[in-house]
Each structure stands twice: as structure tokens, then as C-alpha cells.
Amino acid sequence: MPADDLPFLPFELIEQPPAPPAAHDATARRRLLARRRPPPFLGNxxxxxxxxxxxxxxxxxxxxxxxxxxxxxxxxxxxxxxxxxxxxxxxxxxxxxxxxxxxxxxxxxxxxxxxxAVGYLHWAQSERRSADARLGGARASTKEAVAVRQGxxxxxxxxxxxxxxxxxxxxxxxxxxxxxxxxxxxxxxxxxxxxxxxxxxxxxxxxxxxxxxxxxxxxxxxxxxxxxxxxxxxxxxIELDEDLVKAAVESMAGADGSGFPHLDADARAAARRRFWQLREIPGLDKKPSTAELLTWLSILSAQRVDAQTLDGCRLADLPALGALIKDAGDLARLR
Known part of the structure; x- marks a missing residue:
């Protein structure tokens, strides 16, 4: 089935182009691009x-x-x-x-x-030149100048x-x-x-x-x-603690889980555990925050990652790690 006919939106909106460039179907890829619907809590x-x-x-x-x-x-x-x-x-x-x-x-x-001030100065100079160019012309009255200045x-x-x-x-x-x-x-x-x-x-x-x-x-x-x-x-x-982060995650997920439609409760819990483990690493210059956790969960949902995958890998091998760790030195500490 062509990618743009799939009932779900694949995570890989961009893939390696085919070896013969002529075989690339940009129209189909654009249709996929148009189906994107980022979670409303991201950037809104x-x-x-x-x-x-x-x-x-x-x-x-x-x-x-x-x-x-x-x-x-x-x-x-x-x-x-x-x-x-x-x-x-x-x-x-x-x-x-x-x-x-x-x-x-x-x-x-x-x-x-x-x-x-620059715009007003340009107007004043233009009005002065216009008045000088008119025979017997008068410059703008004080009342008119004040009105223009208000603009x-x-x-x-x-x-x-x-x-x-x-x-x-x-x-x-x-x-x-x-x-x-x-x-x-x-x-x-x-x-x-x-x-x-x-x-x-x-x-x-x-x-x-x-x-x-x-x-x-x-x-x-x-x-x-x-x-x-x-x-x-x-x-x-505002101090980050486990209760605050859990409340934020579950609220954004919604009672029906629609905020992260492809992450069940176990996967969300596993993601929170790994998030706290990352924050506990000594010497991180930029610890991930709640906003970054929510972004990460959105990506994990799009990738359809399960709890077993999250719990079964090293911190350095977590999927979509770039959503959480934003400093090259911090990445080096993990690896």
C-alpha cells in the first residue's frame, strides 16, 4: 500500500530518496505532509x-x-x-x-x-517638502500634526x-x-x-x-x-516533582488518551521513569523539563514506542533522545 494511502500517518515523513531520483514521488510525500496534526498543546x-x-x-x-x-x-x-x-x-x-x-x-x-520616531520624522520631512512645493501652501497645522503623530x-x-x-x-x-x-x-x-x-x-x-x-x-x-x-x-x-509531572502528562493525554494516541498508560509511565533517570545524571548542563517531556511523548506516540522498548534500553539509546537532551556535552556524558 502506498504510504499516503495508509490509515495512519507514518512517522517517517522524510526517507532516503530512491537511487534513481526520477522515481521519487514528491506529490505522494506532500499528501503525507498535509496530514500532519501536531498535538494542540505543542506551541498553542x-x-x-x-x-x-x-x-x-x-x-x-x-x-x-x-x-x-x-x-x-x-x-x-x-x-x-x-x-x-x-x-x-x-x-x-x-x-x-x-x-x-x-x-x-x-x-x-x-x-x-x-x-x-523614524516613521514620524519621514512624514514630517515629506510634509515640509510638499508644503514648500505648493504656491502659498501652508504646512500642516499643529492640530493636524498631533493627529498624525498619534498614528x-x-x-x-x-x-x-x-x-x-x-x-x-x-x-x-x-x-x-x-x-x-x-x-x-x-x-x-x-x-x-x-x-x-x-x-x-x-x-x-x-x-x-x-x-x-x-x-x-x-x-x-x-x-x-x-x-x-x-x-x-x-x-x-515552580519546582519539578513527580506528582506535578505526572499530572501534566496525564492531563495532556486526556481521559481517553487522545493526546498521545499511540502511547498507553504503561508506556507513558515508562517514559516518565526514564525522564527522571535522565534528570538525575550528575553534571548535566541542561536538564530536560516538562515541556520537553511532553514533546518527547508526542514523538514516541508517533513512533508507536511501547513500555518494553523504553525500559529495555540504555539511557543513551532512548528513542528520539534529541527531544530531551539539547547539549553536545550532555550527550557525551550519556555515552
């Missing part, structure tokens, strides 16, 4: 949000932040579910979430708005959340990527939840509803945050 936080299983301690921290209006600072290893906690809150209440992904060049202003002002996560007609979540993701000044520059906004309009400092931007959005800040602990910033936050660190 909103779809996975209601399958997220926060620990009791995380629920406590979330409720503390909601009742006090304080930002919630979530720390932990990459891939432990910090970002997904914000999507969970958004899905739980069915309220919008506004995300700000921090970069090394981010400033506090970027959380509130961005002004396209180069782009509202970002915090401002967008303030304008929401209801509650909202603001995610400040991976704050430890930014310069040390970034969290210090947010102290007033996170404390008072207001900031001056960029074109009129007599006008202050604040939540329309009078209620603060829930601000969730994540950090991978790459560096310590300033004490003044920490003082304003509710803090919680």
Missing part, C-alpha cells in the same frame, strides 16, 4: 490552557496576587509551565491576555507603548490591558533577559498602575475599570532581580 498555549494543572501552591500564589493586586513573579527552570500559568488564568476566567516578550534591548516604555504611537500590553472593558492578564515573559534597569523602571507602573500619556503629561493612563489587571512576570533565574522590584511582588517558584 490557549488550546492547552485548560489542561494545565497548577499545583496547590501555585493556586495559592495566584489567589494572593488577585486579592492584593500585586504582580506575581514566577520563577523556575525553562519549560516548567511559567508562561502557561498566565494562559491558564486567561482561559479560566475567559478574559484577554496581553503578552510582552522581554528582549535584551527592552525598556519599560516598550511595555506601555512604542513610538515610531505613529502604538499601544502595547499594559496600555491595551488598561483599555479593556473588564479584567485582563498582562504577561511580562522572561524579565531576566532585560537590563537591570528594566524592572526598576517599572516600579511606579506596577505599584500605582498608571503612567503619563507620552504626548500630554497632564493626562494619565490608568485602567478603565478601576481594577488592576493581573500582572504575571516570569523569570528563568538567570540573574537576581532588584530588591525594590521583589518587594512589590507575590513570589512563587
Amino acid at each position: 498555549h490557549p488550546q492547552a490552557a485548560m489542561r494545565y494543572r497548577p499545583s496547590d501552591d501555585l493556586l495559592l500564589a495566584l489567589n494572593m496576587a488577585l486579592h492584593t493586586g500585586s504582580p506575581l513573579l514566577l520563577t523556575g527552570e525553562p519549560g516548567t509551565g511559567k508562561t502557561q500559568a498566565a494562559d491558564f488564568v486567561s482561559a479560566y476566567f475567559v478574559i484577554p491576555i496581553f503578552k510582552f516578550l522581554v528582549k535584551s534591548t527592552s525598556t519599560a516604555q516598550d511595555l506601555m507603548y512604542e513610538f515610531d 505613529f504611537l502604538h499601544k502595547r500590553a499594559l496600555w491595551q490591558a488598561y483599555e479593556t472593558d473588564g479584567d485582563a492578564v498582562v504577561l511580562i515573559d522572561e524579565i531576566d533577559k532585560a537590563s537591570r534597569d528594566f524592572p526598576n523602571d517599572l516600579l511606579h507602573e506596577l505599584d500605582q498602575h498608571s503612567f503619563p500619556h507620552p504626548f500630554d503629561h497632564r493626562r494619565w493612563i490608568a485602567p478603565h475599570t478601576g481594577r488592576r489587571p493581573l500582572v504575571i512576570v516570569t523569570s528563568n533565574d538567570e540573574r537576581r532581580l532588584p530588591d525594590a522590584f521583589l518587594r512589590r511582588c507575590i513570589f512563587h517558584r
